[in-house]
Amino acid sequence: MELERFIFLTVDGLARGAVYAAFALSLVLIWRAARIVNFSQGAIAMAATYIAFVVTSMTGNYWLGLVAALLGGAAIGLIVERGVMRFVSPVNPLNSVIAALGVLLVIQAVVGMLFGNGYYPMAVPFSQEPLPWLAGLSISAYDLFVFVCVAFVVLGLAVLFGKTNVGLRMRAAAFSPELARLLGVRSTRMITLGWMLASAISGLAALLVIPTELGLNPHATDLVFVYAFTIAVVGGLDSAPGAVIGGLVVGVLLSWVSGYLGATLSPVAVLVLLLAVLLIKPGGIFSVTKERTA
Amino acid sequence: MRVTSPSRPEPRVATRHWVALSAAAVAIAAAPFVLPSYPLALLTLALAYGLFAFGLDLSWGRAGVVSIGHAAFFGLGAYGVAIAGQNGVPQLLGAVAALVLSAVVALIVGRIGLGPRALASTMAVITLALTLLAEQGARSWLSLTNGSNGIYVPSPGVVTNFYVTGILVFLIVAVIWVVLLRGRFGRRAVAVRFNEHRTEHLGVSPMRTKVTAFVLSALVATAAGAIAAPVMGLVSPATLGIVMSTQVLVWVAVGGKGTIFGVFLGAGVVTIGQQYLGDAIGAWYLLVLGVVFILVVKFAPSGLVGIASGLLRRSVSRAASQGAVIASNGAPDAPKHIPAEGAAAVRVSQVQKSFGPVPIINGVDLTIQRGEVVCLIGPNGAGKTTLLNLIAGDLAPTSGRIEVLGEDVTNWAPHRRAHLGLGRLFQVPSLYPDLTPAQNMAFARAEAFRAVELPAELDRFSAMDDLLASDLSLADQRSLELAMAIAWGPEVVLLDEPAAGLSHEDSLRLASLMRSLNGQLGCTLLVVEHDMDIVRELADRVVVLANGRVLTVGTMDEVVSHDDVRTAYLGAV
Numbered sequence: 001m002e003l004e005r006f007i008f009l010t011v012d013g014l015a016r017g018a019v020y021a022a023f024a025l026s027l028v029l030i031w032r033a034a035r036i037v038n039f040s041q042g043a044i045a046m047a048a049t050y051i052a053f054v055v056t057s058m059t060g061n062y063w064l065g066l067v068a069a070l071l072g073g074a075a076i077g078l079i080v081e082r083g084v085m086r087f088v089s090p091v092n093p094l095n096s097v098i099a100a101l102g103v104l105l106v107i108q109a110v111v112g113m114l115f116g117n118g119y120y121p122m123a124v125p126f127s128q129e130p131l132p133w134l135a136g137l138s139i140s141a142y143d144l145f146v147f148v149c150v151a152f153v154v155l156g157l158a159v160l161f162g163k164t165n166v167g168l169r170m171r172a173a174a175f176s177p178e179l180a181r182l183l184g185v186r187s188t189r190m191i192t193l194g195w196m197l198a199s200a201i202s203g204l205a206a207l208l209v210i211p212t213e214l215g216l217n218p219h220a221t222d223l224v225f226v227y228a229f230t231i232a233v234v235g236g237l238d239s240a241p242g243a244v245i246g247g248l249v250v251g252v253l254l255s256w257v258s259g260y261l262g263a264t265l266s267p268v269a270v271l272v273l274l275l276a277v278l279l280i281k282p283g284g285i286f287s288v289t290k291e292r293t294a
Numbered sequence: 295m296r297v298t299s300p301s302r303p304e305p306r307v308a309t310r311h312w313v314a315l316s317a318a319a320v321a322i323a324a325a326p327f328v329l330p331s332y333p334l335a336l337l338t339l340a341l342a343y344g345l346f347a348f349g350l351d352l353s354w355g356r357a358g359v360v361s362i363g364h365a366a367f368f369g370l371g372a373y374g375v376a377i378a379g380q381n382g383v384p385q386l387l388g389a390v391a392a393l394v395l396s397a398v399v400a401l402i403v404g405r406i407g408l409g410p411r412a413l414a415s416t417m418a419v420i421t422l423a424l425t426l427l428a429e430q431g432a433r434s435w436l437s438l439t440n441g442s443n444g445i446y447v448p449s450p451g452v453v454t455n456f457y458v459t460g461i462l463v464f465l466i467v468a469v470i471w472v473v474l475l476r477g478r479f480g481r482r483a484v485a486v487r488f489n490e491h492r493t494e495h496l497g498v499s500p501m502r503t504k505v506t507a508f509v510l511s512a513l514v515a516t517a518a519g520a521i522a523a524p525v526m527g528l529v530s531p532a533t534l535g536i537v538m539s540t541q542v543l544v545w546v547a548v549g550g551k552g553t554i555f556g557v558f559l560g561a562g563v564v565t566i567g568q569q570y571l572g573d574a575i576g577a578w579y580l581l582v583l584g585v586v587f588i589l590v591v592k593f594a595p596s597g598l599v600g601i602a603s604g605l606l607r608r609s610v611s612r613a614a615s616q617g618a619v620i621a622s623n624g625a626p627d628a629p630k631h632i633p634a635e636g637a638a639a640v641r642v643s644q645v646q647k648s649f650g651p652v653p654i655i656n657g658v659d660l661t662i663q664r665g666e667v668v669c670l671i672g673p674n675g676a677g678k679t680t681l682l683n684l685i686a687g688d689l690a691p692t693s694g695r696i697e698v699l700g701e702d703v704t705n706w707a708p709h710r711r712a713h714l715g716l717g718r719l720f721q722v723p724s725l726y727p728d729l730t731p732a733q734n735m736a737f738a739r740a741e742a743f744r745a746v747e748l749p750a751e752l753d754r755f756s757a758m759d760d761l762l763a764s765d766l767s768l769a770d771q772r773s774l775e776l777a778m779a780i781a782w783g784p785e786v787v788l789l790d791e792p793a794a795g796l797s798h799e800d801s802l803r804l805a806s807l808m809r810s811l812n813g814q815l816g817c818t819l820l821v822v823e824h825d826m827d828i829v830r831e832l833a834d835r836v837v838v839l840a841n842g843r844v845l846t847v848g849t850m851d852e853v854v855s856h857d858d859v860r861t862a863y864l865g866a867v
Contacts, residue, residue, distance in 0.1 A: 037415035039362075039422075087592060093414040094360055098547070098591050101362065105540055105584035113581060222536055226423045233416070264434040271423045275406050278416060 008138040009259040010252055015143040017251015018150040019209040023228035024235065024243040025153065026202035031237045033174045033194030035090070039100035040080060041202050042225030043107040046218065048073035048203025049210050050111055053122055062125040066207060073203025074196040076107075081195035086188070111218045122211035146208050153201055154244055161240075170194055223267060227254070230274040304619050306476045315468060322460035331452045335525070338456045340565045342522035344558035345463045347545040349514030352470070354543075355551030356480065356616075357507035358487035359408065362418045363425030364542055367396045367512040369432070369534025371519025376445040376529040377438060389520035393513055399424070400512035404505035410707070425539045432531035444530030447523045455525055462521050466514065467554060471617075474510070480618035483507055485737055488726045495686065495724075496741045496782055497630075497712035544587050550597025552616045559598060611730045611759045620733045622740035629744035629785070631714050637700025639664045639786045639818040640685055645694030647680055647842075654680045655691070656842035664699075664785075667812050667819045669829045671853075672839035673863055678822045679721065681839065682788045685820070686718045687711045699785060715743045717784030717817075721791050723771040727764035731755040731774050734763050735781055744783035746815055751807060752777035768795055780811060786818040793828050805831040826850075838862070 023045070030038045038044075051072035056065030080103050088099045126141035161167040172180040173190035181187045206221055214220045231250050235242025250273065258266040307315075326334055346368050353359040371392045378388025403424065407417040432439045439445065449455055474480060482503045485493040490500040523529055532538060541564070549560020564583070571579055594601055603613065640662040647655040655677045662668050670678050683689040685696060687708035696704045699714045712718070726734050735756045748756075755777050763774060772792065779787060792808070793801035805828045811817050823829050829836060829850060836853045838845040840862040846853060853859055 037413065037419070039415075039418065084588060084592075092358075094358060095591070097360060097362075097415050097418045098543070099588065101540065101543065102584060102588035102591055105544070105587055106581060109580035109584050113578065219536065222422075223426050226419060226426060229415075229419045230423075233419075237413075264430060267423070267427050267430060271420070271427055274420060274423065275402070278406050278409070278412060278420075 004138075005259070009255045011137060011139055011143065012259075013252035013255025014248055015139075015146050015251070016209065016213065016255060017248040018146055019205050019247075020224070020227050020231055020251050021244045021247020022150045022153050022205040022208075023202055023224060024231035024247050025157065025240060026198040026205065027228055027232045028235075028237060028240055028243045029157075029194055029198035029201070031232070033170065033191050033198075034085070035093075036085065036096045036100070037229065037237070038085075038198070039097055039225070040103035040107065041198070041228070042206075042221035043104040044073060044076045044080065044199045045202035045206035045224075046210075046221040047076055047107050047111055048199070049122075049206045049216060049220070050115060052203075052207050053120060053216055056123070062123065066204070069203040069207045070200045074200040076203075077195040077197075077199025078192060080199070081192050085195070086191075108218045115218075117218055119215040119217045122216055124211050128212065142212065149204065149208060153204065154240075157240065166193070226267070226274075227270055230270050230277075233274060234277050304621065306619065307472060318464060322457075322464055325460070326453045326456055334456055335452050336566055336569055337562075338452070338459045338525050339522070340562040341459050341463050341558075342518055342525050343542075343545065343565050344561040345466060345521065346515050346518035347542055347549070347557040347561040348467055348554060349511050349518055350542050351511075351546050351551055351557045352514060353504075353507045353511035354546060355553075355557070356475070356487065356618075357483040357504050359404075359504050359508050359511075360414070360418050360543075361421040361508070361511070361539075362543065363421035363423070363428075363536070363539045364511070364515050365534050365536075365538035366421070366425040366428040367400070367515035368519035368522070368538065368542070369428060369529070369531075370396050371516035371521075372447075372523040372526070372529045372533050373432065373439065373445070373519075374516075375520045375523040376447045379447055380440075380445055385520075385523075389517070392520060393516050396512045396516040397509055400509040401505065404508040405501075408501055408504045408508065410501060422536070422539075425534060425536050429531045429535035432534055439531070442531060444528050444533075446528055447526070449524050449527055459521055459525060462517075466517060470510070470514070471554065475617060476619050478622070479503070479506065479510075481620055481622065481737065481740060484615060484618045484620070484729075485726065488728050489724060491720075492724045492726065494708045495712050495718040496738060496778075497709050497743065498741055499707065499709045544583055546597075547587055547590050548597055550599030552596070553599045553603075554617075556597050556599035563598075609759075610761060611733055614729050614762060615733060620729070620740065621736040626742065626744060629715060629783070631699070631743075631785075633664075633699035633701075633714070633785070637664070638662060638697065639666065639699060640820065641697040642681070642685065643695045643697075645681075645684060645696060646692045647677075647684060647689060648692050654842050655684065657694075658839075658842070658844055660837060660844060660847075662786075662818060662820055664818050665812070665816055667809070667821070667832055667834045669833035669836050670820065670822045670839060671824070671826075671829060671836060672845070676839040676862075677842040678839055679790055682718075682790055682820070682822060686716065686788055712743075715783075715785030717743075717779040717782060717787040719775050719779055719787065719789045719792060721794065723768070723775040725763045725771060725775055725778065727762065729763060730761060731758035731763050731766065733759070734774060734778055738778040738782040742781070742783045743785070746781065746783040748777065748781055749807070749810065749814075752780060756781075769800065772796070780815070780817070783815075784817060786820070789819065789821045791822055791824065793823060793825050798827070801825055801828050802831060804828075808832060826854075 027038060027041055030036055048069045052065035052069035055068040056062055084099055084103055085096065088096045124142050126145050128140045128142045130138040130140055161171060169185045170190045170193060172185050173187040177187040209224065210216050210220050227250065231246040232243055234250065235246035254266045254269060257269040325337060329337065350361060350364045353361055371389060374388040374392025375385045378385050403420055407420045433442050482498050485498065486500045486503045494500050545560035545564050546557050548564065549558070550556025568579060590597060638661050642658055642660040645655055645658045646653065658681060670681065672678055680689065684691050685698065687703065687706055691704065695702060698711055698716050701714055703711050726737065732755065752773065755774050763771065766774060776792065793804055796804060808819060809832060812819055821832060833850060835847060836850055837847050838853055838859050845858050845862055846856050
């Protein structure tokens with residue numbers, strides 16, 4: 001009984017952690033592209049989920065909704081980057097935090113105006129009952145679907161950045177926009193692309209987690225953003241593998257805390273974890289020490 | 295460039311401030327006689343919210359520390375009063391308990407979130423987590439908070455409420471303003487916000503200043519919550535929540551951060567606007583607020599008050615310091631630290647430093663006696679700047695031991711080393727670009743290690759008060775940095791290529807100026823320099839660094855004739 005519960009909590013934690021990892025990946029992507037911690041990421045993802053909700057309700061097809069979340073997320077990312085963030089002076093990192101916060105206010109206000117502040121139930125395409133043929137592991141078909149989606153994102157990013165020309169250009173633009181531009185890379189376009197990609201991924205992550213965990217409302221992703229940031233910090237903001245491993249670890253940790261100690265304590269656990277990591281290893285656990293600035 | 299005569303230090307409370315304070319007092323006293331009860335109640339709420347905004351501004355506007363979850367502190371104060379009232383405990387006791395708790399939380403969060411290597415966004419996320427957590431806590435802890443329904447706080451009547459709120463808000467703001475903002479804290483907060491690095495090398499701990507600002511800011515927000523509780527009537531989880539937290543950011547940004555009038559104006563305009571406009575345009579109101587916020591942040595970062603005072607043409611220096619008094623009579627009669635008899639100025643033993651696998655400093659031993667002028671030369675990449683950074687504390691050595699003026703400072707932060715009398719100049723001048731040259735000088739003097747008499751050539755900046763330091767030419771910025779560092783009264787100064795970018799004549803003049811500083815003030819100088827003419831003019835001893843090792847030490851002539859030095863510079867011939 002004890003063991004069963006432990007396995008259940010761990011698997012559940014892994015599934016949620018995978019979603020957080022995808023969300024954290026989107027933060028890492030924007031950090032790498034523009035050296036900005038995007039405070040509006042949660043709101044962008046929430047808005048993308050509303051788009052999916054509308055499409056699914058109208059067509060009755062979940063998969064069209066999923067595509068809509070990806071495209072809608074990318075479109076919102078494009079608007080936010082081209083419309084606001086591009087014009088924020090990078091001299092003081094506080095400016096981008098504040099500007100992104102303004103974007104968050106606007107997105108939440110728009111969604112609140114269109115849909116109200118109530119909760120909408122959302123359907124999922126697969127059962128959440130444990131699969132009988134994976135006896136004892138209490139993995140549901142939906143969990144498997146989540147794992148597959150996230151694995152697809154992780155592999156896709158690895159291929160993009162490791163194997164393709166566009167990925168190489170994006171890395172170059174993030175590393176040194178000026179130098180990349182001199183070498184013929186359209187740096188600003190690469191940064192925009194990074195925002196679109198990140199926003200699409202966070203839209204997907206929100207679509208995966210909102211129906212089962214949070215319920216659709218304008219503040220659905222507030223806490224998820226904090227989780228994702230914590231994961232990104234644990235993993236080192238620069239490190240994609242760090243975000244994935246950090247996501248799974250934090251997901252399991254949260255699941256244990258809420259399972260054994262009570263659900264209301266899991267945000268406390270996240271805050272404690274964040275403070276502890278910052279106290280002990282401010283650069284993140286997976287980061288390479290990089291001190292030289294001059 | 296017009297040079298005005300140096301003005302007397304500004305008094306803490308000038309005539310115009312007395313006028314403003316009296317006007318505020320009269321307005322508060324008169325309001326209940328003028329306003330009907332609903333507007334008066336609104337004004338009461340706006341005042342309490344204004345105090346909340348003033349609290350946030352103490353960290354965001356003054357010290358540049360943003361908190362996205364400040365409602366957590368505000369709500370804590372409100373809940374303190376509400377819970378006390380509900381349980382028959384005096385409300386004051388509840389408020390005090392809330393203040394203590396909020397100080398503890400703010401101290402912990404500040405110490406961790408404002409550490410030397412934390413990102414600006416780290417603090418933002420921690421405070422965001424705090425407000426989300428507080429809101430959820432208030433919803434779940436039913437026995438204490440009555441969950442989502444909240445707790446009613448009885449109101450003692452509109453007029454009483456107004457006077458209690460008005461008087462408390464007035465007193466808190468006036469005391470903080472006179473005692474802290476016009477004093478040392480205000481000066482240091484401005485300095486840290488404008489240039490952390492420079493401030494640190496003038497002996498002020500940036501972290502301590504920022505943590506102080508944050509704790510103070512949390513306390514004021516908590517007090518504002520406690521005062522607001524009977525005014526709001528109902529204390530619910532939303533009081534601590536994310537929406538309230540972002541609202542207060544909007545008030546401060548729209549009104550104008552860094553100004554008292556601005557934060558109260560912002561809180562007032564938005565609160566009163568919400569009451570009247572909120573009914574008319576409903577949900578559009580939030581959208582309008584969000585758009586205004588983005589526009590303000592982008593086009594008018596100093597808010598409504600900033601736009602207005604831009605039209606008033608205040609003097610450059612007053613606009614720059616935002617109400618802080620930069621000058622102070624605080625220059626000490628005696629140096630803040632007297633080194634032990636016979637202690638060397640700097641002693642570096644077996645120091646190594648690598649970045650990842652790359653060794654930059656490879657076991658350096660170097661002793662510099664007090665009163666010496668030592669030049670550090672070597673080919674590019676020899677590790678000269680790294681060595682200065684190691685001595686000044688900007689970098690920690692991988693191994694080895696560093697002593698400054700007889701103290702083992704190997705693990706000390708830069709500001710603690712500065713406290714021994716260690717001054718520092720950078721390759722790219724590090725000043726307060728948004729203050730006037732005179733204010734730059736005044737800050738260095740206010741934080742001085744010991745009082746010194748400056749040569750006229752450097753003292754000219756003390757009277758330059760009608761332009762910003764960022765308007766100076768590069769050569770003047772360099773001189774200003776030198777003037778600041780010397781006016782601060784250091785025992786030992788580290789200089790990184792002080793003559794870079796100067797013409798040959800100017801460089802030689804700078805060299806003779808430095809020699810005279812050494813002669814008159816007894817400053818020990820450690821100078822990284824490329825120009826051999828200057829080195830010849832300046833140095834008692836020359837240290838040649840190559841590949842992270844000391845190649846040779848000696849007089850200029852000895853060094854120049856040394857074979858290894860030629861090889862290091864020219865390659866094997």
